[in-house]
Amino acid sequence: MNKLAHTILWVVGLALTGCATSPSARLYVIEPMLISDRESVESDLTIVVGPISLTEQLNRRGILTRDHRYRATVAEFDRWAEPLDDNIAAVIAENLSALVPTGLVTAYPWEHSGPVDYTVRLQIHRFGRAPGGEVVLSTSWTIVDSDNALIKLKRDRYIESLDGNDVVATVAAMSRSLERLSRDISNDLVDAEAAVRQLSMVQDLKP
Numbered sequence: 001m002n003k004l005a006h007t008i009l010w011v012v013g014l015a016l017t018g019c020a021t022s023p024s025a026r027l028y029v030i031e032p033m034l035i036s037d038r039e040s041v042e043s044d045l046t047i048v049v050g051p052i053s054l055t056e057q058l059n060r061r062g063i064l065t066r067d068h069r070y071r072a073t074v075a076e077f078d079r080w081a082e083p084l085d086d087n088i089a090a091v092i093a094e095n096l097s098a099l100v101p102t103g104l105v106t107a108y109p110w111e112h113s114g115p116v117d118y119t120v121r122l123q124i125h126r127f128g129r130a131p132g133g134e135v136v137l138s139t140s141w142t143i144v145d146s147d148n149a150l151i152k153l154k155r156d157r158y159i160e161s162l163d164g165n166d167v168v169a170t171v172a173a174m175s176r177s178l179e180r181l182s183r184d185i186s187n188d189l190v191d192a193e194a195a196v197r198q199l200s201m202v203q204d205l206k207p
Helices: 003-021 086-101 167-205
Strands: 026-028 048-052 063-070 071-080 102-109 117-128 134-145 152-158
Touching: 003 071, 026 167, 048 086, 063 117, 063 167, 086 102, 086 117, 086 167, 134 167, 152 167
Parallel strands: 026 071, 048 102, 048 117
Antiparallel strands: 063 071, 117 134, 134 152
């Protein structure tokens, strides 16, 4: 075997070895809050969460971190197991199902024939690990009623410290930040429904 052929075989062998030892992708999901069993709720209210609007930098499979104020890094092998907007909508919907005394909370799109009493739409401006080492969630959301009338418009920012330096700690902090957001949304929904019921009682009392 001549020297050139030997060199080619050596390069091919290195390439095949590299392919065989390449790390596989690690998949992550944001989880809903831990809850105990809910008591049955006698309510026919329907709440839909979504759509969720992400900035272009967040709309990707690789997990995004910001290691500098002006620099963002997308992980090559640490990826979301599903589109991030779908994961966020499902988590918030499940959180609200435990926090709001209502019969049905589901993620967008609404695939049933009945009316929707409240729709929660969210824009996620920033979500992930920040240069300071904490997780930051910057978001705005609206709540509209069945007539598409605006009930609530709000923007907020949540900061969660990390319990470690790995990706699991980052995703866990992201889960906690969505729990805090869900609690704020649930309070707004409860207040909105209480206002509707109060107005209905006043109207019933009118002669």
